[in-house]
Amino acid sequence: MRVAIVGGGWAGIAAAVALADAGHDIAVFEMAPQLGGRARSVAGQPDYDNGQHILIGAYRDSLALMRRLGVDPELVLKRLPLALPYPGEPGLRLPPGSPLIAFTRGVLAHGGWPLSARLGLLAAAGGWLAHDFRCAAGLSVAELCAGLPATVKRDLVEPLCVAALNTPARQASAQVFLRVLKDALFSGAGSADLLLPRRPLSELLAGPATAWLGGRLRLGRRVQSIEPGWRVDGEAFDAVVLACTSVEAARLAAPLNAGWAAEAQGLRFEPIVTVYLHSPGSTLPAPMLALREGADAPAQFAFDHGQLGGAPGRFAFVVSGAAPWVERGGCAEAVLAQATRELRWATPPVVDRLLTEKRATFACTPGLARPPARIAPGLFAAGDYIAGPYPATLEGAVRAGLAAAQGVAAEAGTAANGAASGSPTKTP
Incomplete structure (x- = not known):
């Protein structure tokens, strides 16, 4: 044909x-x-x-x-066990091995969360497993995780949701979110690993x-x-x-x-904004860092290109679900202020480039x-x-x-x- x-x-x-x-x-x-x-x-x-x-x-x-x-x-890809370190905090880290066992071990070992929060997450994950990671089609991620401790929602659910669905948890489909978790945790050893482009x-x-x-x-x-x-x-x-x-x-x-x-x-669509910063001589504590989003803190993740085989001193800050910042403007300046405030730099960082993909993904809603x-x-x-x-x-x-x-x-x-x-x- x-x-x-x-x-x-x-x-x-x-x-x-x-x-x-x-x-x-x-x-x-x-x-x-x-x-x-x-x-x-x-x-x-x-x-x-x-x-x-x-x-x-x-x-x-x-x-x-x-x-x-x-x-x-x-x-061409740097393989790392799933980890969500924050500036000055180790965050959740999954050890190598069977994803489900690694997830359990990683959650229990997370010293940044109280024991009650760790057990609460494992109980919720057990419930998702019992229901084969399925839920009502009209449920949002925020509704699905409403009973989880606030620290777990802030440090795990919300960054994972916006990274995978490019849609804020309160607007994102729980059904699709659970499918991503299922494939990451039940597709065999290494399925939850992060693969970061080094080219x-x-x-x-x-x-x-x-x-x-x-x-x-x-x-x-x-x-x-x-x-x-x-x-x-x-x-x-x-x-x-x-x-x-x-x-x-x-x-x-x-x-x-x-x-x-x-x-x-x-x-409908959700934009993604990437702000490239340049700071000669600087490195991040890890190739990828999670960041806490806030009213004056747009970025949820930062990447050190020097640790990924790219240009040393170049850093990519990612703003997912970026519609509010696209509308209001000033995203690059806010990211620069966030980076300067939350991270240590050998030389003052400057904005190298701002890239906006206005139709990066469809809005993955319930x-x-x-x-x-x-x-x-x-x-x-x-x-x-x-x-x-x-x-x-x-x-x-x-x-x-x-x-x-x-x-x-x-x-x-x-x-x-x-x-x-x-x-x-x-x-x-």
């Missing part, structure tokens, strides 16, 4: 590689001059990423895709995918229309995968399935209706916003790309079987 993939982010790359491996003739249309979507290096300045991304050990499909493209995750993001996937796909790429090409048949800007294909943003996918799908387009257009992957026969969508158990993560995007490729292949097989048996087939 000839298959068009519209969009070259991680979902589009996953779909393209899977379809090419299955023997299909593919073409990848990407409006930007490079692949990678929202997880890439800044064009023209490859030492900067458009945001600080992390993976976890449970991201099996993302890691497998990297290996398929010739990238060794052990070389620019484009070297993790976009660059290797560009070389692998070669002449099948149409970079700098925004698709204007898709017509039944399937014709992409007049060019004939047998199937199409929309691996672009939900906004672009809705625009292209509207004439073909207005209901699907309306559902995609109904998604009971959210997300559009399905199948739009019409031969037309599939792939992206981290597609209906599924994951929030808007790299792994969610890769899984959506693989699912779209499987959907295309399955329909092709059904059509071929129908033709072989003499049964009529329908075209859109």
Whole structure:
């Protein structure tokens, strides 16, 4: 089959590689001059990423895709047992080994929490386990964890929630949050490990995918229309995968399935702001630090690029769920003040760069209706916003790309079987 993939982010790359491996003739249309979507290096300045991304050990499909493209995750990612140290505090640290046992040991060993708080967290986690990490669809993370001690909510639940879902706990889906916890704690040894990029993001996937796909790429090409048949800007294909943003996918799908387009257009978004600071000679106590968010403290995490194989003296401060700061402005100045106040520096830090991704992720709210992957026969969508158990993560995007490729292949097989048996087939 000839298959068009519209969009070259991680979902589009996953779909393209899977379809090419299955023997299909593919073409990848990407409006930007490079692949990678929202997880890439800044064009023209490859030492900067458009945001600080992390993976976890449970991201099996993302890691497998990297290996398929010739990238060794052990070389480009720094693997660390899950730890949430705060400035001057060790925080929660999980020892190596079976994730569930490590979680129990790590919680019990957390000297910063009173024993009652540690036992309260383990009791709540036991209840989640007993219910197979499932809950009512309309429940928020704040409601799910209402009975937990305040220190546990402040130092663990809220930072994990905003890191995984990019949505504040009071607005975030407990159902999706629990699924992330389940995969981290029950996907085998190392599944809860943090995987921090030690190379620019484009070297993790976009660059290797560009070389692998070669002449099948149409970079700098925004698709204007898709017509039944399937014709992409007049060019004939047998199937199409929309691996672009939900906004672009809705625009292209509207004439073909207005209901699907309306559902995609109904998604709301949460921004992420990354503030890069520069301080020659300085280092953080750990490659990644958690920070306590407050009215004058926007950032929840800080990363030391010098400890991650990047430029010494460069630090990335991440503000997730950043809508209030995008609206009010002054985020870079507030982060600089927060960093100066809470951390020790060899030289006074200065703001190096401010990057704002206004549509970084969809707002992962309770009971959210997300559009399905199948739009019409031969037309599939792939992206981290597609209906599924994951929030808007790299792994969610890769899984959506693989699912779209499987959907295309399955329909092709059904059509071929129908033709072989003499049964009529329908075209859109």
